[in-house]
Amino acid sequence: MDLKLSARELAWQRRARDFAETWLFPHEVELEHEGRLPSSLLRRQRSAVVKAGLNGVNHAVEHGGQGCTLLEQTLINEQLGKATGALWAVVWHPADPLKHGTKAQIRDYLIPSCQGRRRGSFAITESGAGSDPRMVKTRADLKRGKYRLSGEKWFVTSGDCSDYLIVHAHVDGDPDKPTLFLVDKNLPGVRIKRVPKFMHTYVYEHPEFVFDRVELDAGKVLGGVGQGFELTKDWFVEARLQIAANCVGAAARAAEVANDYAAGRVQFDRPIRDFQAVEFMIADMAVEIMAAKSMVYRVAAEIDAGLDRKLVHARASAVKLYASEMAGRVVDKALQILGGRGYMRENPVERLYRDVRVDRIWEGTSEIQRAVIGGQIKKRGLAIYTGWM
Numbered sequence: 001m002d003l004k005l006s007a008r009e010l011a012w013q014r015r016a017r018d019f020a021e022t023w024l025f026p027h028e029v030e031l032e033h034e035g036r037l038p039s040s041l042l043r044r045q046r047s048a049v050v051k052a053g054l055n056g057v058n059h060a061v062e063h064g065g066q067g068c069t070l071l072e073q074t075l076i077n078e079q080l081g082k083a084t085g086a087l088w089a090v091v092w093h094p095a096d097p098l099k100h101g102t103k104a105q106i107r108d109y110l111i112p113s114c115q116g117r118r119r120g121s122f123a124i125t126e127s128g129a130g131s132d133p134r135m136v137k138t139r140a141d142l143k144r145g146k147y148r149l150s151g152e153k154w155f156v157t158s159g160d161c162s163d164y165l166i167v168h169a170h171v172d173g174d175p176d177k178p179t180l181f182l183v184d185k186n187l188p189g190v191r192i193k194r195v196p197k198f199m200h201t202y203v204y205e206h207p208e209f210v211f212d213r214v215e216l217d218a219g220k221v222l223g224g225v226g227q228g229f230e231l232t233k234d235w236f237v238e239a240r241l242q243i244a245a246n247c248v249g250a251a252a253r254a255a256e257v258a259n260d261y262a263a264g265r266v267q268f269d270r271p272i273r274d275f276q277a278v279e280f281m282i283a284d285m286a287v288e289i290m291a292a293k294s295m296v297y298r299v300a301a302e303i304d305a306g307l308d309r310k311l312v313h314a315r316a317s318a319v320k321l322y323a324s325e326m327a328g329r330v331v332d333k334a335l336q337i338l339g340g341r342g343y344m345r346e347n348p349v350e351r352l353y354r355d356v357r358v359d360r361i362w363e364g365t366s367e368i369q370r371a372v373i374g375g376q377i378k379k380r381g382l383a384i385y386t387g388w389m
């Protein structure tokens, strides 16, 4: 078993680390204090992403992306995930389902998104539809060859800076026809209803959108009528691995800050790391990060190597569940080691504490991941997790 990273993988890791150090970390405190970054800076960051070749890492070269493997993406996302304020979102990932688009959709949406000329957001969740997207009320009624889209979507991440949305709706209100639509934000009938504030400071916003009889032609259906869940399910694998990698990065940064602090902070005439209570916390943090990292790298590499599709979903849920819960535990310990300083917003650990909480909620809550894992065990046996295959 060769566990060494290749020269190419190490180069991607380095590139992402350099980008985070140059373009993300220096702006964290400003973002935290001001609540947003100036638009001129966001534009410069976008150009820097392209210059660094980190645009569209999750898409094929012929679609304007970088053609990175999942393991390479994991290494990149881990480095970016160290940034607070979700500044990792500055490096956009065009949604995976776009690759299933028609030639025209790839030309008009995917390629410009990979190149940084367009940006999209994913809109599934509604006030009555969260973990159970079958409850979606947004509908697209087909009349004389045109769809009319009506409904409301919640928590549309980066919806403020996107110029189009991928909207999950039921054709003719039929839950058996869950379908994705490409909706340009400047169309009549599309508007932002509210921009709520959240626990984390996020570099963009998560607005709520209203669609009031938005007229769409058939060319805006992505991947076919009734294909909504299939396309989203595939995308969840990538998104869950991305979250897991971000979480490993966030936990590693918190642990580094706490470890350095514990070495320098003197109380009762000795560095606090010499108290076993503190040393044990550092030990637990290190082991947890090691375990999560091993899992995320392993699953990414297995998927790259052609893992059976059924196992891909099963494993992606396990990775997301473990890494997100691990990050919560590790960042909490790091904050404890920092004492009162860990509670200050100017400290990255305080920000990470708030940042990683959502990782147990979005892209499927921890309970939903456990339900997926439990269901997979019932169907395929415990060995798909506990064995080595």
Ligand SMILES: Cc1cc2nc3c(=O)[nH]c(=O)nc-3n(C[C@H](O)[C@H](O)[C@H](O)COP(=O)(O)OP(=O)(O)OC[C@H]3O[C@@H](n4cnc5c(N)ncnc54)[C@H](O)[C@@H]3O)c2cc1C
Residues within 6 Å of the ligand: 121, 122, 123, 124, 125, 129, 130, 131, 132, 154, 155, 156, 157, 158, 198, 206, 358, 361, 362, 363, 364, 365, 366, 367, 368, 371
């Ligand atoms: C900051 C943020 C950004 C987001 N960005 C996006 C986005 O860009 N696009 C988008 O579409 N959505 C987005 N979401 C929505 C997110 O995916 C949902 O919040 C998530 O899927 C959970 O749905 P819910 O909040 O409605 O909770 P609910 O589904 O109402 O769940 C509430 C509680 O019940 C539990 N529960 C529900 N069903 C079960 C079950 N079967 N078994 C056990 N427990 C269960 C849940 O685990 C949870 O603890 C975002 C959310 C947040 C907070």
